[in-house]
Amino acid sequence: MSFDQFEREVATQDPSLEDWNGLPPIVAAEPDSWSSGLIAREIAKVPVPSTQPMPGTSLGSGSPATLAATDVSAWFGSRKVLQRCSLRMEARQVTALIGPSGCGKSTFLRILNRMHEVIRVAKVAGSVELDGVDIYGRELSVTQVRMRIGMVFQKPNPFPAMSIRENVLAGLKLSGTKSTDRDALVEECLTRAGLWTEVKDRLNEGGMSLSGGQQQRLCIARSLAVRPRVLLMDEPCSALDPISTRVVEETIQQIADDITIVIVTHNMQQAQRVSHQCAFFLVEEQGVPGRIVEAGATDHLFNQPSDERTLAYVTGRFG
Amino acid sequence: MTSADISSGEVLTDEASGAVPTMLRGPATARKGPRRRRRVHSVTSEVVADIQDSDDDDSPRSVGRTTSAVVVEYTLATLTAVNLVVALRMLLDWGGLLSFVVLFLVSFICFHYALVRQSSTKELAADRMTTTLIWVIGALVVASLMWIFGFVALKGVKQLRPGFLVRDMRTAGPNTPGGGVLHSMVGSFEQVGIAAAFAIPVSILTAVYLHELEGRMARAIRFIVEGLAGLPSIVAGLLIFSIWPRYAGIHAAEALAILMIPTVTRTSEEILRTVPDSLREAALALGAPQWRVVTRVVLPTAKSGLLTASILGIARAIGETAPVLLTAFDSKFMNKNPLKEPQSSLPTFAYGNIRTQSVLQNDRAWAAALLLLLFVLVLFTMARWIGARGAKRLGRN
Structure with missing residues (x-):
């Protein structure tokens, strides 16, 4: 496929509008950037598993999937915030997105499950493929995409009108999915999120009665209940204390076997602790969109980065 | 030093002069003593620890309470204002409850300002005047609401009986009792x-x-x-x-x-x-x-x-x-x-x-x-x- 086919405009008036393929591209992607070659080189080191295209209608089992972003660019109105970012997020791997604030990490993450387009003026170009299926394509609706690619936000956001149990099951209710054994599902998800022992006797209390760290783990459990194949985490620990952070990190390591995880973090130690792969985003100068400067295995990126700016960032010389 | 600290510093000086700044602040919300004491001493960490050790005999200082000077000022202002209004009424033969009330309030605020100004700074006097003014306006609003409710209740309670609630006006007339709503x-x-x-x-x-x-x-x-x-x-x-x-x-x-x-x-x-x-x-x-x-x-x-x-x-x-x-x-x-x-x-x-x-x-x-x-x-x-x-x-x- 050529780039022209990848480019599309995702400026919608109505987020529920699901079919945008007919819309013409409004901004042509710029010619090749220097970083693309570098990324290609870094990615080449990671073994590429064979990917099977997923049937468009099935909800997908709990098996992890590879998420591949190709030449993703993003705009807010006329301001371009991401420039041709390509990254493969391998199955059974935790990928960390690092970089200073405002470099487009969160935007990139939100593009991966089509939450970017919730913002009215947001546009996107490029393609994102989940096991070879374009998530911006016709095969998957936006709600199907978001069910398969879950998201945990920076600030814990349990639904205040629901109990702990209802919060875990909220995804099923909200997506209209039938479930046979809800009690077992609640227990399983809360156990995987490392919260079960703390809340098993108070499942009918409100979700807001928990502490901040517990709320965030409840949000993780809520995301797991719809059995996503990929889980995106947008600085999930930035509002938490170190103890809660450790519990959440343990949770991440536990679920990483079953779910592909992409995590945005400002914490270098956290990136080193939890991730297998890393991508370093950077805005080189004011007013220029963010790019991926370097991507690759976490050990490599932190110990012998190819780019001196990566070295400067991971060693704390700036950012 | 934050602005809060600066303002509490002012509280101290105000207190020394016997006057209390109560801008929009009732006695219930008065600042407590110990916190400020700690602030004063928290120059080094040692001193803070010292203070904390002596927490047992720590008792809240009364701040922002009405002192006798304040009571005297309010009483004097009230009396003067009443005298002025009564005198004006007698001399000029003014009638009407409303003009009486308005005149009383205006003269009260003026006299009170003048009295406070005698013993303290312009800022404090203005502060006290604003406080009084806001209290007066609030009281007027509440009073008028209470008056409306009281008036209706007084007039309406005569007929509001259990029977009034279960009958219609079929048999009752302008001069026949009974009937209801x-x-x-x-x-x-x-x-x-x-x-x-x-x-x-x-x-x-x-x-x-x-x-x-x-x-x-x-x-x-x-x-x-x-x-x-x-x-x-x-x-x-x-x-x-x-x-x-x-x-x-x-x-x-x-x-x-x-x-x-x-x-x-x-x-x-x-x-x-x-x-x-x-x-x-x-x-x-x-x-x-x-x-x-x-x-x-x-x-x-x-x-x-x-x-x-x-x-x-x-x-x-x-x-x-x-x-x-x-x-x-x-x-x-x-x-x-x-x-x-x-x-x-x-x-x-x-x-x-x-x-x-x-x-x-x-x-x-x-x-x-x-x-x-x-x-x-x-x-x-x-x-x-x-x-x-x-x-x-x-x-x-």
């Missing part, structure tokens, strides 16, 4: 009930359209709704009457619905605005289509607020007289059918009876007014209670 209460409840059953769902759906969907027409609709909020109620009555020129409770309900929709819509939109966007995002990220985000997350979260909005809309409609008079008119008899024949309601009952010469009829009008006032009071209390409960549940964190 049952038919009016039934009429009011039917009219307002039908209006609410129609207006509240429409209003909440409109609010959802305006804030959740933000459709193409949102701006135009918001403009129209805001315009409708200022619609004189008689115009709503005239409109309905010109379409259906006959009397029936249902037509009153239609007119009331027109008046309720803008109020409830605007309040509901404000309520929906208070639901955090993070909840909408969380729901969308779970794969919810937008209608489920609204029905399962946004509306349940805003439930108590929307209930409050609805109750306030009902409270506004229940007291409307003009549109009801034009559309349902009034009746002496019980008419349970809102679909035909004139129907009485509490406001029209009060209106019809106050316009007669009969003392008994007037008393009945006041009793109906008192009843109406009590209903509105109950509705507002419910609205406040439900609203407070909802705010607690949202857990402001």
